[in-house]
Amino acid sequence: MKFALYLIGFILAALILPFLIPTGGGGGDPERNLPWQIEVDGQGGSTVFGLQPGRSTLAEVRAALGDDLEVAIIAQPGEIGAVEAYYSQIKLGFVLARMVVTLDVPPETVAAMRERALKAEHMESTTRKITLHPDDLAQLEQAPVKALAVIPTVNLDEDAIIQRFGPPQERLQVSEKRVHLLYPERGLDVVVDGDGKELLQYVAPRDFALLREPLRAADGG
Numbered sequence: 001m002k003f004a005l006y007l008i009g010f011i012l013a014a015l016i017l018p019f020l021i022p023t024g025g026g027g028g029d030p031e032r033n034l035p036w037q038i039e040v041d042g043q044g045g046s047t048v049f050g051l052q053p054g055r056s057t058l059a060e061v062r063a064a065l066g067d068d069l070e071v072a073i074i075a076q077p078g079e080i081g082a083v084e085a086y087y088s089q090i091k092l093g094f095v096l097a098r099m100v101v102t103l104d105v106p107p108e109t110v111a112a113m114r115e116r117a118l119k120a121e122h123m124e125s126t127t128r129k130i131t132l133h134p135d136d137l138a139q140l141e142q143a144p145v146k147a148l149a150v151i152p153t154v155n156l157d158e159d160a161i162i163q164r165f166g167p168p169q170e171r172l173q174v175s176e177k178r179v180h181l182l183y184p185e186r187g188l189d190v191v192v193d194g195d196g197k198e199l200l201q202y203v204a205p206r207d208f209a210l211l212r213e214p215l216r217a218a219d220g221g
Contacts, residue, residue: 034093035150035200036164038186044206046187049092053148053187054104054204058085059141061101065090069101071137073110073117073130080107081114081130083140089153097152104146147210148202156198161190172215180215184208189215 039047046053050064062069068087075081085101092099105113116133123129132140161181162168165188168181177194189211191199203210 030094032093035095035097035152037093038188038202040186040205045204046202048148048202051145051148052204053145053202054207056145057142058101058103058145061085061145062141065099071140072132073114074123075114075128075130077126077128080110081128082146083110083113083132083143092150095152097150099151100149101145102147102149103140103143105140105143146203146207150200150202151197152200153197156192158192161192161198165190174215182212184212187211 033049035048037048041047045055051061056064058071065087068090069085070088071083071085073081074084083103083105085103087099087101090097090099113132113136114130116136118131118133120128120130158179158181165181165183165186168183168190169185170180170182172180172182174180179192181190181192183189185205187203187205187208189201191201193199201211
């Protein structure tokens with residue numbers, strides 16, 4: 001499964017207008033659920049934003065982060081696609097961001113949902129967003145979270161990332177202006193992009209290969 005491609009497809013369509021980081025007011029404790037507050041359990045699991053990647057369900061995402069999200073299948077040409085939930089604006093502590101939640105749904109189930117889908121529309125380039133049938137949306141409430149992706153609405157440079165998250169275990173330069181800072185012990189990949197928005201991708205540490213293997217394949221390593 002081209003996990004990274006599905007994830008990036010929804011993200012690219014979301015990056016339209018920047019927002020500000022509020023300094024206070026509304027939306028709970030401004031010092032809680034911040035992107036760098038990751039707890040690991042020593043058994044391959046983690047907790048971030050009050051959720052456990054690989055364990056928490058879509059229903060638990062709604063309970064923790066709110067109902068204002070859109071759920072759809074995001075698909076590249078010739079691929080089945082992945083089920084993703086998208087927050088166009090969410091407050092994580094004092095950080096305002098966009099978030100994509102990728103659900104762990106078997107390919108055969110995604111294919112069946114596509115057969116029952118209400119409509120499909122193009123997003124960025126040839127990426128398609130497929131609107132799900134209400135019955136399938138209801139069943140997805142118990143689907144577990146595979147990964148979380150956060151796009152802060154202000155630009156962050158590499159120094160700022162390292163100040164908050166610490167030195168990465170691995171630094172992978174993929175282009176002149178794009179670098180991946182990898183934190184496998186926390187299940188985190190931070191993409192620093194000199195030409196665009198930064199991207200923080202979270203999985204359970206035990207599942208870090210979901211983030212690392214596509215990069216290794218692209219690097220030929």
